[in-house]
Amino acid sequence: MEFIAAVSEFDRHIGGVSSGTSPLPPPIKRLPLEDGAPATQVAPGAAPPVGNGPATPGGFTAARRAIGAPQFSIRRMEIDDVSVSYADREAVKGVSLPVRQGEVLALIGPSGCGKTTLLRSLNRLTELTRTATLRGRILLDDVDIRQIEPTSLRRRVTMVFQQPNPFPMSVFDNIAYVLREQGSRRQRKKALEPKVHSALERAGLFEEVKDNLDHPALRLSGGQQQRLCIARALAAEPEVLLLDEPCSALDPQSTQVIEDLIVKLRDDVAVVIVTHNLQQAYRVADHVAFMYLGDLVEYGSATALFGSPREQRTKEYVSGAFG
Amino acid sequence: MESSVATRPPAPAPQKPAKDPVEGSATWRLSDRIGLVVCWALGLLFCAIAVAIVVYLLAQGIKYLRPSMLVTPATAGFSQAESGGFSDALLGTLIVATMGISIALPAGVGVAVWLVEYGRPTALARIAESTIEAIAGIPSIVLALFGTVIFSSTALGFLSRTSEGVVFGRSFFAASAMLAIVALPLVVASTREGLSAIPQHVREASYAVGKTKIATTRRILLPAARPQVATGAMLGLGRIIGDTAIIVVLLGATQNFAPVGGAFPFNYLRGAGTTLTNFVYEASPTGNLNQPEKAYAAAFVLLLMVLALNAAVDVVHRRARKVGTWSS
Numbered sequence: 171m172e173f174i175a176a177v178s179e180f181d182r183h184i185g186g187v188s189s190g191t192s193p194l195p196p197p198i199k200r201l202p203l204e205d206g207a208p209a210t211q212v213a214p215g216a217a218p219p220v221g222n223g224p225a226t227p228g229g230f231t232a233a234r235r236a237i238g239a240p241q242f243s244i245r246r247m248e249i250d251d252v253s254v255s256y257a258d259r260e261a262v263k264g265v266s267l268p269v270r271q272g273e274v275l276a277l278i279g280p281s282g283c284g285k286t287t288l289l290r291s292l293n294r295l296t297e298l299t300r301t302a303t304l305r306g307r308i309l310l311d312d313v314d315i316r317q318i319e320p321t322s323l324r325r326r327v328t329m330v331f332q333q334p335n336p337f338p339m340s341v342f343d344n345i346a347y348v349l350r351e352q353g354s355r356r357q358r359k360k361a362l363e364p365k366v367h368s369a370l371e372r373a374g375l376f377e378e379v380k381d382n383l384d385h386p387a388l389r390l391s392g393g394q395q396q397r398l399c400i401a402r403a404l405a406a407e408p409e410v411l412l413l414d415e416p417c418s419a420l421d422p423q424s425t426q427v428i429e430d431l432i433v434k435l436r437d438d439v440a441v442v443i444v445t446h447n448l449q450q451a452y453r454v455a456d457h458v459a460f461m462y463l464g465d466l467v468e469y470g471s472a473t474a475l476f477g478s479p480r481e482q483r484t485k486e487y488v489s490g491a492f493g
Numbered sequence: 494m495e496s497s498v499a500t501r502p503p504a505p506a507p508q509k510p511a512k513d514p515v516e517g518s519a520t521w522r523l524s525d526r527i528g529l530v531v532c533w534a535l536g537l538l539f540c541a542i543a544v545a546i547v548v549y550l551l552a553q554g555i556k557y558l559r560p561s562m563l564v565t566p567a568t569a570g571f572s573q574a575e576s577g578g579f580s581d582a583l584l585g586t587l588i589v590a591t592m593g594i595s596i597a598l599p600a601g602v603g604v605a606v607w608l609v610e611y612g613r614p615t616a617l618a619r620i621a622e623s624t625i626e627a628i629a630g631i632p633s634i635v636l637a638l639f640g641t642v643i644f645s646s647t648a649l650g651f652l653s654r655t656s657e658g659v660v661f662g663r664s665f666f667a668a669s670a671m672l673a674i675v676a677l678p679l680v681v682a683s684t685r686e687g688l689s690a691i692p693q694h695v696r697e698a699s700y701a702v703g704k705t706k707i708a709t710t711r712r713i714l715l716p717a718a719r720p721q722v723a724t725g726a727m728l729g730l731g732r733i734i735g736d737t738a739i740i741v742v743l744l745g746a747t748q749n750f751a752p753v754g755g756a757f758p759f760n761y762l763r764g765a766g767t768t769l770t771n772f773v774y775e776a777s778p779t780g781n782l783n784q785p786e787k788a789y790a791a792a793f794v795l796l797l798m799v800l801a802l803n804a805a806v807d808v809v810h811r812r813a814r815k816v817g818t819w820s821s
Binding site: 293295298321322323324325328329331332333334335337338339347348352353386388389399402403405406412419 | 692694695697698699700701702703704705707708711712713716717815816817818819820
């Protein structure tokens, strides 16, 4: 409803006439739901589909996908029939997925569908929740992650969070903290410098902060903070990088920078991204997994899942009928 | 009114309000208006009281305080001109403040870290929590009495003057230990507040790069909570230097240092002594010394210390604001 109001307001503004006779087609598409109630959706992407509408249920067209096909793919992690429960409530139900280096895997689905829980179970962060239990197997390079000591696992599978959360210290120390042994302060700044710089470079932040490495990290802009968090996650030289809605707190420009970065990173690390933003999943991901109420509904390449979803629920979700 | 909303005219002419459109109290109930007036009056009253205390003490203090008082110990004399100053009391205050806070700060931070970051088993955490709240509510004179029981025991005789097997139980050690208990709840409460204000995802971000809980606490959480830890320490210090009951019972009975045997500085710390609060109490018209002018002078010094602590808390917080914080 808000969209309709906003759009007609917009039309009045530019057309100077009532919304009915606007020269611009309103970027609104209606799809029938199962019970016949119309659903309202803004077509994805910046530009509204022109003319007779999109070719796919979601309105995703191949032209808007800027990234090329992956050059290679190496299987890094294997999620094998994993279920995660919080006390009695099952948040993830028997999900199996591969995680490959050279590709970006996006987990999509409505709120509460278990995608973040699944992501957090990949580096055993779910274990911090006392009531959480995990069944099934998750393999990292063919080793069950339950046999890897959590701290060393989490250095191989690092994570970036929804809210930018640099530590309350300087930009340099944020990275150096990761490089140093646990709580120690050993290893002088000089010795760490090359590694810190390279981590910042990989996150595309070095040019912006190279003169201000001693400034408090919490003084950076939101987008820079998030890239610092990515740099921090990369400093551990992980095999898998987990991103939990990394752009949801950021403005569109910062989002764009981070999306470009994610695509660039896929050759070095296996990237798994959880996102609410379907367009984002479409822009950055090579494979997409759609989850709903804990179930893995559909898994496939981004073009296939958005272009021609096999499942009815996927079709409805990517076309905006719910979610 | 309601019908005019339903049948809104197509273009309502904007009416210029007669006054600035600020919410007035004209529509308030009478009881609300009276309440507002009472709030204002009370607020002004307390401001006036605080200002009166500070101004009066400053005026009296400046009138009677001589720099020589700060460096001359109290001596027996027939008039206020002959009885010296209160240097021992001033030093005593600094000693109990240092010793008290150096016990209370690490202990308090430790308790707070355990409560916020570990706190298992839950039942034990709840007991610890209510114990600390109970301590915060205990009058310091009760703690002082309890302190005499503990420090008069033979086992702790090495901490105070002992004569023919009788342990006096009065010493800087005894007073500082009990004063630390007075300050502890303030340190714990403030540190807890600081730690709890750190969003959970910041901890997880540290765990997610393979850090242990203890490394996270040491390198991320405690530094992030430093302003609150400092505030707790300052508040605790304020309580310590302001406490009189514990000093009178566990340290006082003299206006000078009364060192006992042993190597320096333990001979002093094991002996009795005094602080500014004790001096003010004794020098006030009701006390044994009855030299009110010096009481004002000492009270003035005490007041300056407390005001300095308040200013320090302010500085710490302003500096913390500069570093920035997370959006939650």
